[in-house]
Amino acid sequence: TDADGTRVFDLTMQRGTTDLGHGPATETWGVNGSYLGPTVRADRGGRVRLNVSNELSVASTLHWHGMHLPAAMDGGPHQMIEPGETWSPEWTIDQAAASLWYHPHLHGATAEHVYRGIAGMFLIDDAETPELPSSYGVDDVPLIVQDKRFRDGQLDLRPGMFTEAGIIGSDILVNGTPAPFFDVTTERVRLRLLNASNARTYNFTFTEGVTFDLIATDGGLLAAPVRLSHLMLSPGERAEIVVSVPAGSSTVLRSVTQPLGLDMWTNRFSGGDDSLDILELRAGPSLTPNTAVPDELVAQRDLGEPTVTRTFSISGSNEINDQTMDMGRIDEVVEVNTTEMWEVRNGTGAPHNFHVHDVQFQILDSRDPALAGPKDTVYIPPGETVRLLMRFEHYTDPEVPYMYHCHILAHEDRGLMGQFVVI
Ligand code: C2O
Ligand code: CU
Known part of the structure; x- marks a missing residue:
């Protein structure tokens, strides 16, 4: 935080190598590291400044997906950052608590830059929201879900042959981790799901008949939780869910076949027939009690009548x-x-x-x-x-x-x- 109360974040886009399950020499890009970037977190009503430096060898941008902000701060294709340069947008956070994210948005090469690994979460907190599980990494866990393809130990950037949608991979990474699991230590876990894949839509569900409460969509909390067994997220979408895993048991968050509304052929090559394990949740023998999901969450905004x-x-x-x-x-x-x-x-x-x-x-x-x-x-x-x-x-x-x-x-x-x- 600087003298006038602005929260300052330094984000450096850089190259590196990361073991994504196919050897340590996989060339990747990241923010302040070799793959993905740190979670940025700010309060509603607070002012933020992001110093975004580009240490890639090509121009890029960083866009704040879901953010209400001046267009010049948006990080879209008109706010290019040349190699070696730093771009420092700032604005006042003026929207409800939500799980947003950031990623490059340059014209014509967004797919490549995101696929190589430039993305991260941007969480907004709001003192006015009801109490929910919120110990970061313990009972409040961001899950950046991506599908990849590899070839000779490197990320495969070739588009699929039977789809116009680009890359549909069958290697799943969660927060950059292959074959991930999470040790559940609390009675409930809040998962902030982000589909940061280039093209794949997921239909999330848990094994062992475990259901969950949907509490938030892209831009913030719902009026009330909704109990679900399945949840679809297309690229760019987020959701927050709260799940309970019985002590001593485990369940797998999985993506299963889904109703994309496509013909059989297009469905297959869009990944609609796929079943993929995303994350295993392993609950310990005894779980710490934590905040239950309230029956009411937040009143929804009245947007008025369209003119x-x-x-x-x-x-x-x-x-x-x-x-x-x-x-x-x-x-x-x-x-x-x-x-x-x-x-x-x-x-x-x-x-x-x-x-x-x-x-x-x-x-x-x-x-x-x-x-x-x-x-x-x-x-x-x-x-x-x-x-x-x-x-x-x-x-x-x-x-x-x-x-x-x-x-x-x-x-x-x-x-x-x-x-x-x-x-
Ligand atoms: Cu216009 Cu997530 O982007
Ligand atoms: Cu499209």
């Missing part, structure tokens, strides 16, 4: 409304302090999701309780339309845009992205 409706159609593997991303074109101009409805259709036969910067949206007409909380990324099956309610506040900039895009990183890189300014 503008915009329609977006994902119309090809590279296009939204028949246009590919153009860094020099502003696609949408939004007025500050208004609520809008964005109707987004997946008009293709391929899997896509949709992410909007700066806001957390509310998904209308969904019957899925896992989609009831604040969201910034949503999966859209082929042929379906989602209606997203969002409110734009505080920050205006007629020049610097925010992005909206598919978070399947190969799609984003190919231009399935658009730009909006808030004025």
